[in-house]
Amino acid sequence: MQPRYAPEEHEDKIYKLWQKHDAFNPDHYKGKKSGQTKPFSIIMPPPNANDPLHIGHAMFVALEDTLTRFHRMRGDDTLWLPGTDHAGIETQFVFEKKLQKQGKSRFQFDRDALYNMIWEYVQENSDTAVDQIKKLGASCDWSRFKFMLDEDVVRLTKETFAKMQKDGLIYRDIRLVNYCTKCGTSYSELEIQSVEQTTNLYYLRYPLFETPDEHIVVATTRPEPIFADTHLAVHPKDKKHQHLIGTQVINPLTKQPMTIIADEFVDPKFGTGVVKLTPAHDANDFAVAQKHKLPMNIAITREGKLTALAGKYAGLKVATAREQIIADLDKQGLIEKIDIAYKNTIKTCYKCARIIEPLPLPQFFVAVNKPGKSLTEAVLQTLAKKETKIYGAGREKILKHWLTNLNDWNISRQIVWGIRIPVWYQIDGHEDAISASFLNTAGEYTSGTLTELLKKHSLKTIAKGLQSLSADAEVPYIVGDSTPANRHEYLPETDTFDTWFSSAQWPVNTLKTTNKGDFARFYPTTVMETGYDILPFWVMRMMLLGIYLTNKSPFSEVYLHGLVRDEHGKKMSKSKGNVVNPLDMVSKYGADAVRMSLIIRSTPGIDKSVGERDFIAMRNLTNKIWNATRYVSMQEITDTSALPGDTVVSKKVATLSKDIAKLLEKRKIGVAADNTYGAFWHWFCDECIESHKQTTISLACLRKTLETFLQLLHPYMPFVTEACWQELHPESLLIEHAWPT
RNA sequence: GGUCGCAUAGCUCAGUUGGUUAGAGCGCUGCAUUCACAUUGCAGAGGUCAAAGGUUCGAAUCCUUUUGCGACCACCA
Numbered sequence: 107m108q109p110r111y112a113p114e115e116h117e118d119k120i121y122k123l124w125q126k127h128d129a130f131n132p133d134h135y136k137g138k139k140s141g142q143t144k145p146f147s148i149i150m151p152p153p154n155a156n157d158p159l160h161i162g163h164a165m166f167v168a169l170e171d172t173l174t175r176f177h178r179m180r181g182d183d184t185l186w187l188p189g190t191d192h193a194g195i196e197t198q199f200v201f202e203k204k205l206q207k208q209g210k211s212r213f214q215f216d217r218d219a220l221y222n223m224i225w226e227y228v229q230e231n232s233d234t235a236v237d238q239i240k241k242l243g244a245s246c247d248w249s250r251f252k253f254m255l256d257e258d259v260v261r262l263t264k265e266t267f268a269k270m271q272k273d274g275l276i277y278r279d280i281r282l283v284n285y286c287t288k289c290g291t292s293y294s295e296l297e298i299q300s301v302e303q304t305t306n307l308y309y310l311r312y313p314l315f316e317t318p319d320e321h322i323v324v325a326t327t328r329p330e331p332i333f334a335d336t337h338l339a340v341h342p343k344d345k346k347h348q349h350l351i352g353t354q355v356i357n358p359l360t361k362q363p364m365t366i367i368a369d370e371f372v373d374p375k376f377g378t379g380v381v382k383l384t385p386a387h388d389a390n391d392f393a394v395a396q397k398h399k400l401p402m403n404i405a406i407t408r409e410g411k412l413t414a415l416a417g418k419y420a421g422l423k424v425a426t427a428r429e430q431i432i433a434d435l436d437k438q439g440l441i442e443k444i445d446i447a448y449k450n451t452i453k454t455c456y457k458c459a460r461i462i463e464p465l466p467l468p469q470f471f472v473a474v475n476k477p478g479k480s481l482t483e484a485v486l487q488t489l490a491k492k493e494t495k496i497y498g499a500g501r502e503k504i505l506k507h508w509l510t511n512l513n514d515w516n517i518s519r520q521i522v523w524g525i526r527i528p529v530w531y532q533i534d535g536h537e538d539a540i541s542a543s544f545l546n547t548a549g550e551y552t553s554g555t556l557t558e559l560l561k562k563h564s565l566k567t568i569a570k571g572l573q574s575l576s577a578d579a580e581v582p583y584i585v586g587d588s589t590p591a592n593r594h595e596y597l598p599e600t601d602t603f604d605t606w607f608s609s610a611q612w613p614v615n616t617l618k619t620t621n622k623g624d625f626a627r628f629y630p631t632t633v634m635e636t637g638y639d640i641l642p643f644w645v646m647r648m649m650l651l652g653i654y655l656t657n658k659s660p661f662s663e664v665y666l667h668g669l670v671r672d673e674h675g676k677k678m679s680k681s682k683g684n685v686v687n688p689l690d691m692v693s694k695y696g697a698d699a700v701r702m703s704l705i706i707r708s709t710p711g712i713d714k715s716v717g718e719r720d721f722i723a724m725r726n727l728t729n730k731i732w733n734a735t736r737y738v739s740m741q742e743i744t745d746t747s748a749l750p751g752d753t754v755v756s757k758k759v760a761t762l763s764k765d766i767a768k769l770l771e772k773r774k775i776g777v778a779a780d781n782t783y784g785a786f787w788h789w790f791c792d793e794c795i796e797s798h799k800q801t802t803i804s805l806a807c808l809r810k811t812l813e814t815f816l817q818l819l820h821p822y823m824p825f826v827t828e829a830c831w832q833e834l835h836p837e838s839l840l841i842e843h844a845w846p847t
Numbered sequence: 848g849g850u851c852g853c854a855u856a857g858c859u860c861a862g863u864u865g866g867u868u869a870g871a872g873c874g875c876u877g878c879a880u881u882c883a884c885a886u887u888g889c890a891g892a893g894g895u896c897a898a899a900g901g902u903u904c905g906a907a908u909c910c911u912u913u914u915g916c917g918a919c920c921a922c923c924a
Contacts, residue, residue: 107883109883109884110884110886111884111886300919300920300921300922307924324924325923325924326924327924328924339924371923372923372924373923373924375923376923376924377923377924378924380924381923381924382924383924384924388924390923390924391924450922450923450924451921451922499851499852499853500850500851500852501851501852503850503851504850504851504852504919504920507849507850507851507919507920508920511920511921642919671859673858673859673873674858674859675858675859675860703872706860706861706871706872707859707860707861707862707871707872708860708861709860709861711852712852712853712860713853713917714859714860715859715860716859717859717873719858719859719872719873719874720859720872720873722872722873722886723871723872723873723886724872725886726884726886726887727886728886729884729886729887730883730884730886730887732883732884733883733884733886733887734883734884735883736883736884737883737884738883739883740883765863768863769863772863772864774863776861777861777862777863778863780861780862780863780870780871781863783871783872784870784871791883791884792888792889795883796888799882
């Protein structure tokens with residue numbers, strides 16, 4: 107053996123050795139173990155298929171592989187199921203950026219071409235994540251690998267949608283959705299960020315209809331949709347304004363009369379105590395409008411421009427329009443004052459940071475709290491019964507908070523990269539209520555209502571080149587994978603599912619499509635291990651849909667790891683330049699060192715700081731393990747008799763094995779790793795090996811103890827321990843070895 | 848405004864569910880090297896465990912309050 111451990115000389119070879127022996131596949135162990143073995147399963151959080159791994163991925167690989175290897179050694183029927191995600195919006199965006207660099211835009215391609223281009227792009231890079239996961243030593247069963255867009259997974263995802271539709275848990279309706287005009291799609295409430303901003307609060311004068319010399323003042327941060335204002339509102343008990351209820355004012359832009367109504371949502375103490383109602387562009391106003399059955403005028407398009415309603419401002423972008431409108435109102439003397447340092451919070455797009463435009467669009471929603479069939483209630487009950495245990499510094503409370511306040515889930519996305527919603531709209535009789543855009547054979551776009559389009563084009567032509575379709579909420583539709591066969595005519599939905607709608611079914615849909623019997627054998631899974639940052643996006647939704655589909659929580663434990671921070675405890679970001687690439691560190695210090703650095707002394711739910719110094723320290727540990735083995739393998743067997751120190755040593759190591767196992771079972775992984783490290787270095791190396799030099803313990807005992815330590819260290823540091831094991835026992839594999847007792 | 852988390856050595860963090868003299872890594876000081884490993888060993892300095900009060904035979908750990916930091920959620924036009 108060389109005096110130094112060189113990870114690059116061993117890691118790939120050892121990984122191949124494991125694979126050659128099929129050591130990751132639970133079926134490999136079938137019949138080899140005595141008695142009934144209990145299942146242990148982890149579904150890997152599927153990384154984006156074509157993205158390189160970041161340090162957070164290394165964290166999940168390290169933790170999940172540690173648990174997997176530990177349970178495999180304990181003799182459990184152990185499956186770690188790997189997979190990758192199509193990551194709808196993320197991937198489409200990365201691809202669009204690539205197009206942009208080439209001076210192109212996604213709107214230059216028809217949806218099939220765009221989809222195929224992205225598919226190609228993903229295929230080209232799809233091995234990136236998988237290769238890197240292997241480099242980290244993941245002992246997941248690649249024979250059961252799944253991709254979110256695998257045909258069978260897609261089929262099951264659509265079946266879930268159909269089942270939910272049947273059960274009345276899916277509905278299509280006009281709601282104010284969070285729309286990003288830059289990304290060109292709507293989002294659910296979870297993908298929205300709140301940002302505090304300083305903005306102008308305009309105090310505008312609305313002349314009274316009867317006596318136009320008098321006016322009422324309304325404060326607003328958004329003057330541009332005033333065209334769409336339908337009413338003003340005051341609090342019914344507001345003494346100052348009570349007398350105006352039911353009277354009319356003049357809309358300062360359209361000059362049309364508007365009625366003042368009363369509603370308790372108005373806070374008489376805020377601003378002037380008078381609110382303008384813009385039902386189509388404000389969530390509060392929308393709610394009030396529904397309550398009072400007020401009309402909804404649309405002032406802003408999906409492109410973020412003003413509609414024809416805006417007269418001379420039509421077609422202007424929101425920001426430009428605002429300036430001009432304020433200037434014009436000022437000329438008319440309709441501005442009372444402007445508070446230029448007003449602070450409020452606005453919603454922004456989590457992807458591009460643009461301001462989210464609330465727009466009324468007909469979309470598909472999952473009813474999460476339908477009386478009698480409440481998905482959220484079912485999850486809350488599961489949690490109350492402790493059917494699923496959450497590890498992660500108080501995150502269970504956060505989860506409960508989410509579940510008790512969750513709104514219906516918008517699952518429609520206006521992008522092509524994803525699973526198309528399997529819905530068909532009935533055309534005949536609804537031509538006016540459906541608008542579409544299609545590409546003809548000459549490559550030209552044509553759009554309009556179907557009434558207009560069908561005058562010049564056949565339905566077949568439209569269907570063939572269909573790019574986008576927008577049907578009013580009342581248009582009847584049928585759920586299905588192909589054109590419904592009946593006397594009606596149909597066009598398909600063009601929206602795709604929210605990525606998380608398919609991810610939410612991942613534990614169910616993967617196990618149902620791998621090997622026959624896997625679902626019964628491994629579901630519900632044991633541990634769901636992932637970062638706490640996607641608790642509401644993913645974990646909560648897996649519980650919502652998992653329980654809905656199977657009546658069982660998809661996992662009995664949730665282990666939420668913290669975010670990986672830099673060595674100063676700062677958040678990693680490209681702009682700070684403190685991003686650590688895990689694969690660079692792997693090639694520098696070895697996979698074991700990277701894994702151990704992330705795991706040792708980590709605590710669920712608490713962020714973990716790592717830096718080069720930690721990788722170096724753990725690289726030193728790999729070398730220490732290597733050299734301890736080297737020492738033992740260098741000894742010549744002179745006397746095989748036991749020595750007086752042996753009993754104490756073997757007793758202590760047996761206790762240690764038990765203690766470490768208990769810690770790992772209680773998911774105190776960071777503590778287990780730390781204790782194993784300490785015992786190995788400061789007890790085994792510093793004391794036991796020295797005792798052997800003093801001939802107070804025998805070589806046999808020393809060797810046995812070292813082997814035990816290789817077993818104890820193997821879950822965290824699989825490569826070096828296996829490399830050392832091969833020096834001692836080339837006839838067997840450490841990965842297949844039983845946990846020491 | 849609400850919820851959650853954190854505060855322990857110079858730095859970054861553990862502390863196995865209340866149990867002697869509070870630990871690790873890095874850093875620092877001194878010594879050691881034909882010895883498995885200098886990616887090493889030995890010795891050492893360094894902490895009133897944020898503050899105050901309470902429960903207890905016993906508190907870094909449980910409870911209350913305060914302060915500071917961080918995250919999330921909700922927000923009033």
